[in-house]
Amino acid sequence: MAPPPDAGTVDAGSGALPRVPAARTAPPASAPGPAPVTPTRHVAVDPAEAEEFVRLFHTENPGAGPVEPRVAAVREEIARTGTYVHTGAELEFGARVAWRSSARCIGRLYWRSLHLRDRRHVTEPDEVAAECVGHLREATRKGRIRSTITVFAPDGPSGRGPRIWNEQLIRYAGYRAGGRVLGDPRTAGFTDTARTLGWTPPSPMGRFDVLPLVLSGGGEHVKDGPQVHEIPADAVLEVPLTHPDHAWFADLDLRWHALPVISNMRLDIGGISYPAAPFNGWYMATEIAARNLADADRYDMLAEVAEAMGLDTSSDRTLWRDRAAVELTAAVQHSFDEAGVSLADHHGESRRFLRFVEKEEAAGRKCPVDWSWIVPPISGGLTPVFHRYYDEPTDTGPMFRLDDQAVARAGGCPV
Numbered sequence: 211m212a213p214p215p216d217a218g219t220v221d222a223g224s225g226a227l228p229r230v231p232a233a234r235t236a237p238p239a240s241a242p243g244p245a246p247v248t249p250t251r252h253v254a255v256d257p258a259e260a261e262e263f264v265r266l267f268h269t270e271n272p273g274a275g276p277v278e279p280r281v282a283a284v285r286e287e288i289a290r291t292g293t294y295v296h297t298g299a300e301l302e303f304g305a306r307v308a309w310r311s312s313a314r315c316i317g318r319l320y321w322r323s324l325h326l327r328d329r330r331h332v333t334e335p336d337e338v339a340a341e342c343v344g345h346l347r348e349a350t351r352k353g354r355i356r357s358t359i360t361v362f363a364p365d366g367p368s369g370r371g372p373r374i375w376n377e378q379l380i381r382y383a384g385y386r387a388g389g390r391v392l393g394d395p396r397t398a399g400f401t402d403t404a405r406t407l408g409w410t411p412p413s414p415m416g417r418f419d420v421l422p423l424v425l426s427g428g429g430e431h432v433k434d435g436p437q438v439h440e441i442p443a444d445a446v447l448e449v450p451l452t453h454p455d456h457a458w459f460a461d462l463d464l465r466w467h468a469l470p471v472i473s474n475m476r477l478d479i480g481g482i483s484y485p486a487a488p489f490n491g492w493y494m495a496t497e498i499a500a501r502n503l504a505d506a507d508r509y510d511m512l513a514e515v516a517e518a519m520g521l522d523t524s525s526d527r528t529l530w531r532d533r534a535a536v537e538l539t540a541a542v543q544h545s546f547d548e549a550g551v552s553l554a555d556h557h558g559e560s561r562r563f564l565r566f567v568e569k570e571e572a573a574g575r576k577c578p579v580d581w582s583w584i585v586p587p588i589s590g591g592l593t594p595v596f597h598r599y600y601d602e603p604t605d606t607g608p609m610f611r612l613d614d615q616a617v618a619r620a621g622g623c624p625v
Contacts, residue, residue, distance in 0.1 A: 254292035255293045255294060255481035255482060256481045260294060260480045260482075264277065264281050266607070267304075270303070292367035293364075293367055293482065296479065302328075304480065305326055305361065305487070306321050308477055308478075308479070308608040311607055313583070314580045314583035314603075316559050316583075316595070317494075319563065320357060323357055324357045324359055325349075325357060325358045327344070327345060327348070327359065327360040330364065332362050332363060332372070333362070333371065333427055333428035333429040333431055335427040335434065335439070338362060338372045338425050338427065339437075339439035342374070342423055342439075343442060343445050345360045346379060346441070346469060347445055349471070350445075353468060353549060355468065355491075355551070357489075357492075358490055359477075359487055359489035359490075360489075361486075362428070362486040363484075364483055368429075369430075370428050370429070371483075372431075373428075373486060374474060374486050374488060375400070375403075375423075375424035376400070376620065377620035378472055378474075379441070379469075380441070382397065382418050382419060383415070384396065385398070385401060392415060392416075393415075393416070394508060396508055400424075400622040402622055403623075404421060407424065408438050418465055421441075422439055424436050424439075425437055446467055448465050448467050449465060449545050449546055452544065453541040454541075456541075459537075462514065466493075466498045468493070470492070471490040472490070474612065474620045475616065476616070477608075477609075479608045489610075492553060492554060493546075494556055494559055495539050496539055497587075498542045500586075503538055503542075512535060515537060515538055519537065539588065556593060557589075560594050561594060563584065577601050578600070579601060
């Protein structure tokens with residue numbers, strides 16, 4: 211699926227995340243404590259925006275019946291309550307169209323298969339946490355990943371919906387120590403906040419410790435503030451990384467989780483905003499290998515891999531980084547294949563994306579694309595998505611959006 215700032219994909223799966231690099235700095239004098247919840251001003255739904263969506267739904271779903279009675283009912287409900295309630299079919303369609311419109315997602319060919327878990331009745335933090343774990347179990351399916359979205363209660367005139375602070379349901383902790391970070395530097399701020407809220411890391415701490423969920427309830431539970439919930443170990447499928455040709459690779463003791471679930475983007479459909487709507491596709495190998503494990507502000511593994519390969523790292527002109535990145539990618543693909551876990555490769559996914567573009571054009575729809583996110587982080591020029599222009603991204607219709615408060619929460623700054 212899709213989001214904001216900066217080029218390159220980070221844990222996209224069915225979508226990509228904005229980059230908020232975690233610097234390798236010494237620990238602060240004291241970790242930030244939770245701040246009071248900032249109230250959100252709720253305004254009535256725009257009837258024109260609601261009608262536009264309802265007409266789109268009926269146009270693309272002729273079996274739904276005549277549109278005018280539904281438009282009239284929605285307008286009357288907005289006039290009476292300030293909002294309206296999507297039918298189950300409308301919610302499912304809106305979520306799928308939001309994926310279809312995600313300019314930074316290369317996996318959109320499968321938008322019609324997105325599985326909806328409708329949890330709009332859930333606002334209590336314990337129940338939100340339980341449903342997030344349920345999402346992990348249902349979407350993972352022992353490695354046969356299913357594209358899934360769980361939609362919780364919306365914001366509205368009567369109050370806020372729940373918030374999930376994690377940028378993804380599964381992330382590895384980053385522990386600041388001695389001016390460096392053990393684990394994932396990207397999550398260092400969030401890890402500090404989770405510990406301040408009461409989370410106790412495993413002992414000993416490691417490079418791949420799964421972070422807990424941090425959640426704020428909706429409705430009457432907003433006043434309770436953020437709460438920490440452990441994720442059961444058996445709900446997280448992980449893949450140990452080995453290499454098909456290099457036995458020494460296993461000694462690096464690397465692994466990665468199977469399921470990328472973006473959890474800090476709000477789903478906007480027809481004027482209604484769902485602030486907690488975690489969704490997933492499946493990983494592309496380069497996301498894990500050439501970004502999460504390779505980036506200097508993440509696990510920064512290229513030099514260690516190059517040294518083990520016996521490469522000359524004295525000059526960039528030896529292309530040691532390029533060669534190490536390719537071998538990391540080969541290891542990820544090999545390991546996920548051996549474990550029977552769904553994983554895309556950048557060549558195949560690029561070809562499938564162009565099939566999606568052709569289908570959208572044949573349907574008379576524009577296909578918004580952020581080129582810098584669609585082109586893979588390695589071998590870009592060898593993939594067909596590199597060699598053409600696309601429609602510019604838009605900001606209309608059903609869409610996944612990332613707001614400043616969500617970025618701050620995921621970075622460890624309570625708001």
